[in-house]
Amino acid sequence: MRADTLSEPVPDDAPKQRRSAGVSFAARLAFEDVGYRVGTTEILKGISLSAEPGEVLCLLGPSGSGKSTLLKIAAGIERPSFGRVLLGDREVAGPQRFVAPEKRGVGLMFQDFALFPHMTVLDNIRFGLRAMDSAAAKREAAAALERVGLADAAGAYPHMLSGGEQQRIALARALTPRPSVLLMDEPFSGLDSRLKDVVRTDTLQILREARATAIVVTHDAEEAMRLGDRIALIRDGSLVQAGTAAELYGRPVDLFAAGFFSELNVLEGVVRGGRVTTPLGPVADSPSSDGTRVTVALRLGGLRLEESRQGVSGRIVARRFLGGVDLFTVAVEGLDQPLRSRMRAGLVPENRRDVVVSIDPRDVIVFEKAAEDR
Ligand SMILES: Nc1ncnc2c1ncn2[C@@H]1O[C@H](COP(=O)(O)OP(=O)(O)OP(=O)(O)O)[C@@H](O)[C@H]1O
Numbered sequence: 001m002r003a004d005t006l007s008e009p010v011p012d013d014a015p016k017q018r019r020s021a022g023v024s025f026a027a028r029l030a031f032e033d034v035g036y037r038v039g040t041t042e043i044l045k046g047i048s049l050s051a052e053p054g055e056v057l058c059l060l061g062p063s064g065s066g067k068s069t070l071l072k073i074a075a076g077i078e079r080p081s082f083g084r085v086l087l088g089d090r091e092v093a094g095p096q097r098f099v100a101p102e103k104r105g106v107g108l109m110f111q112d113f114a115l116f117p118h119m120t121v122l123d124n125i126r127f128g129l130r131a132m133d134s135a136a137a138k139r140e141a142a143a144a145l146e147r148v149g150l151a152d153a154a155g156a157y158p159h160m161l162s163g164g165e166q167q168r169i170a171l172a173r174a175l176t177p178r179p180s181v182l183l184m185d186e187p188f189s190g191l192d193s194r195l196k197d198v199v200r201t202d203t204l205q206i207l208r209e210a211r212a213t214a215i216v217v218t219h220d221a222e223e224a225m226r227l228g229d230r231i232a233l234i235r236d237g238s239l240v241q242a243g244t245a246a247e248l249y250g251r252p253v254d255l256f257a258a259g260f261f262s263e264l265n266v267l268e269g270v271v272r273g274g275r276v277t278t279p280l281g282p283v284a285d286s287p288s289s290d291g292t293r294v295t296v297a298l299r300l301g302g303l304r305l306e307e308s309r310q311g312v313s314g315r316i317v318a319r320r321f322l323g324g325v326d327l328f329t330v331a332v333e334g335l336d337q338p339l340r341s342r343m344r345a346g347l348v349p350e351n352r353r354d355v356v357v358s359i360d361p362r363d364v365i366v367f368e369k370a371a372e373d374r
Contacts, residue, residue: 026053026213027088027105027180029074034083036069036237043069045237046083051181051230056207056214058228060221060260066237067217071183074215075108076101087180107179107212109170109187115158121145122154125173144172148206164195171203175210182207182214188223200226221261225249233257258297258365265298265339269366276366279334280312280357283364295367302363303341305330305348305355314339314357321345332357 030050036043044066051057059067072078074085076092076099084094087106092099115124122141129137145151148168158166167187174182187203188196204227207214218224224231225245232242241253252258255266267278271292275282278296286294305314305328317338318329326348328341339357348355 025178025180026211028053028086029106029181029213029215030086031070031074032084032086034070034073034080034085036066036073036078037081043237044073044080047234047237047239048083049232049239049242051213051215053213054211055229056204056216056227058224058231059215059217059234060224060228060231061219061234061240063219065234067219067234068185070234071185071215071217074181075106075183076104105180107174107177107182109174109182109184115166115169115173117158119157120154121150121156121158121161121169124158124169125176128173128177140176141172144176145169147175147209148172148202162195163191164199167191167199168202168206171206175206175212180213182212184214185217186219187216188218196223203227225261233260252365255295255297255367258367262299262301263340263342265300265303267296267298267335269294269296279332280359283359284361284366286366288368293369295369297365297367298339298359299363299365300327300340300342302360303330303339304358304360305341305343305352306358307352307355311356311358314355316348316353316355319348330355330357 028050031047033046033048034044035046047070059070061067069078073080073093079098080093082095085092087104090099091097092104116127119127122138122145125141125144126137129140132140142151142154145154148171150165150168150172153161153165153169158169161169167190188200191199200223216227218227228245230242230244231248233240233248235256241248241257248257249261252261258264267280269276269278269283271277271286271288271294272290274285274287276284276286276294276296283296283298286292288294305316312332314330314332316328317331320327324345325342326345328343328348329338330341331338
């Protein structure tokens with residue numbers, strides 16, 4: 001695992017309160033129409049996006065969508081083929097300008113955050129403060145260790161620490177030189193799921209205390225929702241949608257965005273008399289004209305299986321107990337594919353096969369065909 005910082009070290013005469021408060025000079029980082037090509041392959045296709053000072057922005061997308069490349073462009077590890085990157089008011093990459101990574105004052109924390117195995121924890125953190133006089137660097141590093149709750153580990157070597165502790169050391173190391181922006185690529189991917197939750201929560205708290213601007217790459221929508229003040233969803237090198245978790249979950253721009261945040265049933269529908277009609281009956285209002293064909297996404301939690309209410313008949317063909325919920329597969333007349341439903345565990349009796357299917361309108365998202373085809 002590797003932790004690195006590309007920040008310029010804090011000068012010796014830095015104000016004392018910076019040391020004790022652990023506050024960085026958070027900056028805005030903006031991508032303006034950033035593109036990246038390798039040969040004729042367009043890896044990033046003109047991305048405009050910014051992280052505001054003190055904000056945690058998550059870059060979310062499937063594997064190969066270009067998230068890491070965008071982060072490397074922010075760091076200065078890659079040069080954009082076109083467009084600009086601004087750090088505060090300063091252009092750090094553009095057609096006529098390229099600021100080297102070590103001159104940008106950004107901190108990096110990548111998935112392989114490799115602490116130096118032959119150095120103690122304290123020395124690992126001091127490494128990022130090489131230009132500082134030794135006593136000041138030691139004080140600074142000790143304060144950083146305290147901030148991440150590992151003051152007692154100063155003399156330990158990395159192999160003596162758990163994965164989560166190593167991750168916190170790496171975070172301390174990246175933050176100690178007070179980067180104006182911290183760039184993190186899948187920082188929790190090496191941790192098991194239980195530890196991940198704890199370390200993620202700790203990390204968010206440390207970022208808040210440091211008031212750092214952070215850009216975090218992840219392919220996990222839940223992680224992005226937990227961490228990000230805003231989320232930028234990327235697919236095939238393009239920005240699909242940026243906004244808060246609630247905006248992306250509640251008003252996804254297309255089926256891809258909707259599917260990234262929830263498991264869905266997808267149905268065909270058509271507008272008749274101001275209502276979207278499907279084989280499950282009318283599911284939503286629509287301002288579109290009669291005959292407009294639409295795609296209906298239905299979150300699994302919004303499909304209820306009941307005994308006696310009026311509605312469309314279905315037959316349970318499979319059922320799985322998942323702890324707090326049961327997952328059902330239900331065949332419904334008029335639909336080629338069975339539907340899936342998630343219900344609170346135990347609500348549907350074990351021996352029930354025939355059910356009536358009803359829909360919670362809050363879990364219905366309608367896309368006109370043009371949006372779906374985007
Ligand atoms: N220097 C390069 N030469 C050729 N292809 C590249 C280069 N850099 C990136 N790519 C390709 O660009 C695409 C985007 O890569 P990138 O690592 O940015 O994706 P990602 O979204 O971070 O994926 P992951 O989550 O798997 O790391 C991939 O298909 C990758 O193979």
